[in-house]
Amino acid sequence: MNDYTFNDYKKGQPRWCPGCGDHFFLASLHKAMAETGVAPHEMAVISGIGCSSRLPYYVNTYAMQTIHGRAAAIATGAKIVNPKLCIWQISGDGDGLAIGGNHFIHAMRRNIDLNMILLNNRIYGLTKGQYSPTSPRGFVSKSSPYGTVEDPFRPAELCFGARGHFFARCVATDAKGSIEVLKAAYEHKGASVTEVLQNCVIFNDHCHDIVYNNEGRKKNAIYVRHGEKLVFGENNEFGLVQQGFGLKVVEIGKDGYTIDDVLVHDAHCEDNTLQLKLAMMSPEDGFPIALGVIRDVEAPTYDEAVHQQLADVSAQKKYHNFMELLETNDIWEVK
């Protein structure tokens, strides 16, 4: 089925800063697109505004770079009227979670079949360095010279709070991990959110350093896969177990913990409690960062439901065009 190579999806010369995480991610997206086997003309890439939202200029598909924050809304309209289109919706943390926050949560809630990509560098790059809704409290930037006095959004929390059915995370420089979750996002029917941890070399350099290279990921990340034990470490020597209402990191073979005590990841579990706990793990609290598909639950999609309802109502009603519609009214005749 796969007649395409990543070159079929490439276009133009990206103009992001040298070293920007967007370059890495774009290459992974091209490859993932090829691996889906969907023809370029059956795809649309739709973005908002910001550095990462320039991405549609570098794909050889149907594409729109739109207005700030509205990509999810625009993609929603496109998907509903043209449901065969495979739509990748690209936003940054400002575009998706600040100005576009309302559209983001409602796309999740409706569960419209969009592959929503959130490139998270925790900074506003295109406007040259202001804090974003994912910047940590106290973050010093041009618009917060004395540090921010507000807490950030954690994208997974927002996604789950909006009843999202798919959440995955990858690191821009990790091609293998990125391609794997992008393919899973494509396979998932319904709204999917893939958070891409991405560095901004100019305004927020080193923001994801602890997981930005292989070595760091071995120490500080856990790759979660459905049906597999939640183990991590250079030799998979650590595992996650449930303790009380929370998770706990244990060393396998120590303190009486065996591999049997370690949780098996269930991305398909309807109840998102433990998935959320996985998604919220942070090295600051002594946990690894979870990478991979954290939640992937099947649910009715909005676009399918819309078309199903059109078909159902059509089968019930006796009028199917404008002239027949007119006849449903109280009509009188003047001779």
Add this chain to the structure above:
Amino acid sequence: MAEKLEVKELDQVVVRFSGDSGDGMQLAGNIFSTVSATVGNGISTFPDYPADIRAPQGSLTGVSGFQVHIGAGKVYTPGDLCDVLVAMNAAALKTQYRYAKPGATIIIDTDSFGPKDLEKAQFKTEDYLGEMDIDADRVIACPMTQMVKAALEDSGMDNKAMLKCRNMFALGLVCWLFDRDLNLVANFLKEKFAKKPAIAEANIKVIQAGYDYGHNTHSSATNVYRIESSVKEPGRYMDITGNKATAYGLIAAAEKAGLPLYLGSYPITPATDILHELSKHKSCGVITVQCEDEISGCASAVGAAFAGALAATSTSGPGICLKSEAMNLAVIDELPLVVIDVQRGGPSTGLPTKSEQTDLLQALYGRNGESPMPVIAALSPTDCFDAAFDAAKMALEHLTPVVLLTDAFVANGSGAFLLPESMDELEDINPHYVTPELKGHYTPYFRDPETLVRYWAIPGQEGYTHILGGLEKDGRTGAISTDPENHDEMCRLRAEKVARIPVPDLMVEGDRDRADLLIVGFGSTYGHLYSAMQELRKKGHRVALAQFRYINPLPKNTARVLRKYPNVVVAEQNLGQLAAYLRSQVDEFVPYQFNQVKGQPFVVSELVEAFENILEPRRTRISSVSLSMSD
């Protein structure tokens, strides 16, 4: 069109039904207008409802009115003041009497004029007629509630259900006054309540009771003439509101264009009925999405347009402000989009249920950058159908967003809509699609050299992948460009593309060859301005009317028409937006202006007085007419 029909004042009657919001006044009014239309009368209706959903029963703020104008020939407005006022309770009499002509017949339900009712309506004594200076001879005072209960005694209905039929008693009485055939009313109700025959039967019984009451008491409306039917264009008709007609126009246009219809919308008064109406017609393939906000309503429609639909968004009041950003994306992306703005009182939340024409300049200019956008204004409730159809056709054939301006007055008002006999009667719509020759080397900015319209490539087709976006593009390659010359060229090109859209000439009605005064208006004031013109002509003045339906681009003969007459008055329900626009487009055009922003339709008699003041300047000048120059 209109000038062929001479309206005779004596052949018209205006009836205003008023009561609590829940009293069913609209249904009574609708039945009366439909039955009148069935026998060949011209009809026009207008609901006047409060912003509160259900204000306390019997209170002054809870009164809603429904005015019906019927005439021997065509009628152009719902009428200024009524000949017959139905007041179902004391509060209705108190608030609605001001809409009655001197000497009008008043019908009241005396059972709703008890001490408590009078107190709620803020009457000071029991002599409510005296307090309002109403001559008791003109009042048909009837204990409707008791009579309804008596009529339904054996029906087995409970008290509450019986009281709901009071509106039908009033209707029966009005039918007696105007000699309406009760069989027609009965047929209407049988169809309306086809699934609930018991309700139909009860209503018919009560109507008969109301009719008989009129007969038995020899009730008459002293000042009212019997309405004769005159010949109207033969054909099949239905009563339609402006909002419903707008929805129908879009459905017809989508079918004609062979495209799915998409409406992205967010509920807002008074545009919501368009969303309601379109949401019903899924069996015609109509897709509606009630979006998370106004922004998304418009943005999702832009996405739907990109993906290959006839896309529309509908709103009112502040909603249009929120949509302007996404409308502008459709401008630079040159995507077809119909933006329906049902204007209401502003600024901000303003007067949500009232009507005015104050969004004209926003529709024309209310966006950042050079943002040319066609604007069409519907003339009447039934014209909303044609205007919506035309807006869709223009959008699809010229790949541009189009603003359709209606307002609360035409949106909620209704008229008799002549049904097309087949789809062939409607104009063809040919969306400006890509052609096979462009396959493989298409860019979105290839254009037809005559119309300057680009070619629409719908995603999913091989060989036409492309990117659209909000950034300025090179006019040839479609690549991002900040080149100064290119941007200047693109701004002019987008403007020129809209300017080249062909629109019909401005029509002049009345004494078009030599009028002393040309009345100019736009959109929904057509009926009132036309009636005012006819009044003036009857009085011996030479007057003409030019009503703008196409506002951008303007008809080619605009300057010629405006310069032809010695006096021109621009009358509009705002503080002078059309006048300002026309002055910017036509050199040395200095009109008189008549401006009102009351949230209510124009009153023909006030227009006549103001225009006479222009024709005979020795009369006292009234404040709302002024020369637009600071003289």
